[in-house]
Amino acid sequence: MAALTGWDGILDDGEEILWQGAPDDGLDFGSFWSVQTVSAVFFAGFSLFWMAMAFHITSGMKDGFGQVLNIVFPLFGLPFFGAGVYMLLGRFWAEARLRRNSHYTLTNRAAYIGLDAKGKRSLERYAIGPDMRLTLEDGDLGAVWFASKVNTMPRRAPSMGRSRARIGGATFSTQTIGFERIANARAVYAMMRKLQIERAEIEGDKDA
Missing domain, CATH: 1.20.58 (Methane Monooxygenase Hydroxylase; Chain G, domain 1)
Structure with a gap:
């Protein structure tokens, strides 16, 4: 369980690991x-x-x-x-x-992105549901994007995000989040789509 090693107790009851991996660490120009x-x-x-x-x-x-x-x-x-x-x-x-220094884990309930660098560790969890917007970037090294966040930077600061906008005195950078530069992106995307459909059916039964 490479991606969640040392994170004992993180998974919920009944949560099972379906896939684990890590992004290719080569230079990407x-x-x-x-x-x-x-x-x-x-x-x-x-x-x-x-x-x-x-x-x-x-x-x-x-x-x-x-x-x-x-x-x-x-x-x-x-x-x-x-x-x-x-x-x-x-x-x-x-x-x-x-x-x-990044590691990926997909369970039957959420996508996890772990980071272990410079003695500091962080783990982000993204629950899989019908509203999650999945995007497949196909290729030998593809990606599955499923979230985004907005970073605020001081004026004139360089932005590393995929898109940015300036409002008032700050620069807002939109960062796309997901499993990037993985060899089996299409298979991971298919698993996540299946989980979405199953989750939608469960929520539909609850509403009925």
């Missing part, structure tokens, strides 16, 4: 061509331009203070350049590392 990539290129490019101009302007200062300024002043652009490089490429390594 499928979302490389995006608005975020364009922003990252502009951000990193402008930082390089700023550092080059700062170095050029201060290179003519020959006194001791000018020589120090010639070294230090351009370095102020490094944090912005680093942020641009992260937005461009580093985010893919961060996402792969997150998947490497």
Whole structure:
């Protein structure tokens, strides 16, 4: 029971595990061509331009203070350049590392996503019901999406979500949640659809 190891007592009475797995932890550049990539290129490019101009302007200062300024002043652009490089490429390594520490479990009642990283553990439970919106992303490494959440970020913060909107002084990022980059996505989707139908029939009998 890899995905729920150490989570004794988590499952309800009568809850049974139907499937367990983990996302592929390889680098996924499928979302490389995006608005975020364009922003990252502009951000990193402008930082390089700023550092080059700062170095050029201060290179003519020959006194001791000018020589120090010639070294230090351009370095102020490094944090912005680093942020641009992260937005461009580093985010893919961060996402792969997150998947490497993630585990999935499907029971006859809910979908679980466990995370064990940096000494901290978390387990999210998503009850399966008729109202759960299932989306199958088919392929050798597919996905089954079944939930979403909205994250609030300060203005100008980079968004890692699939979509985002700005309202007032904050950026709202919509994050899609599910079993991603799994080899048997179609089979898992079929199991979840069957559970939905069974749950709908049970609730229909209760209402009758």
